[in-house]
Amino acid sequence: MEKKLNDTQEYILSVLNSVIKATNEMNVKCYMQGGTMLGAIRHGGFIPWDDDVDLGIMRNEYEIFLKNVKKYLPGNLELRTYWDESDHHYYFARIVDKRYLIKRMGSAEIRYENVWVDIFPLDGMPSNIFALKVHQFRLALARLMYHLSCIKKVNIKRPGRSAIEKAVISIALKFPIDRALDTKKCLDKVDVLLKKYPVEESKWIINFMGQTSFKYTEMIEKSIYGKDTWYAFENIKLLGPEKYDQYLKSLYGDYMTPPKDADKNAHVSELVKQEEK
Template structure:
């Protein structure tokens, strides 16, 4: 699905989406500077900053993280100053169905026929949590969190995707899982990640324990990666990435310098004006 107008909906172009994301990222940067917080771009946003000094040209979401204690301060105190933006988190939105925060544009909405996505153009804000150094314990933490995340996604599902992994058993457990709302699983995921971070506060392993997605256990890396940042040119401003971004991006993407073929350049969302 592209970004041109469909039916009566006015879809945003990728340039419009990225312009709105950049405005929100700049506002987060402002708040972080005013409150001595250290955030860092993660995932595809870090890749874009290093490889393109901007967003990846076809990317339509933005990701950043803060250490757990700073993240808790952020979600408790951040008030967007950029027009038409809001902070979404289960403390601010009772039916919020993600285990992390988003800063989102209130004038737009995501088009997703398979799951409920009650926000527009957004910047994801993740807690960076410490976890066990033991590979065995990391696998346990991942699998347990993954089960909660599957339940969360089933609870907010509108319809099945034809090629969905594990479709047969998801259909079996779905009626039981959906007895609770997605927000129930969101709070369990977040409480569990916070507890693990507290338990392993001095470990050498950290990452995005509330993000159980396509990267799987690759979200768990060296805590030292998050301890030192550098600022790089990003669009018309600067944004922070890990000083040791090479190891981080190689861990996530292998040869991150290679631009994928056009057929592999995936969009996540269609965004349209409300």
């Protein structure tokens, strides 16, 4: 039986097609990340209960992508970054469809965001074990400060959060910590740290701003990406790590067994028309 996509997935797939067309024209390689790679292998596309697409680009090409992608996008799509004038508070970039909004109800305050595809930079990490531990600590601290700066926008209903995470979020929401921190300045610190170790000189590749990257499950040996390998994602072909089994086991363990709460959408969201806001 043919899989039926929901409306949000259909709109996201349309955005994805435009993104891939743009990256192909720019000769920029875009790799599936996290749940998108999992969806391609386990479901042949979207995870049925998830409305999300995550792509990653190696840092050097990521900067080229940010600089040039606007000229390749149709009029309904727009690039969002944390340094522009929008309400985009994420470190990674997004390509959004301005015609549609998603109502997000997983955080302390209800937010409206345009239908999107997330684009993450993929960065290197130090090979020396001592330097690695120091860099990991500095990154974790910078990420914590960033999340505290926009704590009311953090998805507190995301499944799988540890007791420590829940406690930190609960405490932070009770105090006006975010008023003392500037989100853009916090992300500038993350930016400087992530650019310190070039992918070309590193044994590792990390998607640091991925959903579970603070646990460093998304720090992958560069050899796992291997040679260019294409996978079916719904009606298109996308690049992904050649050694997908090692990649997915690193992130999810037994990745072919769906979670028990599979019917829950971690984004706690619903599609609304732009004029319905």
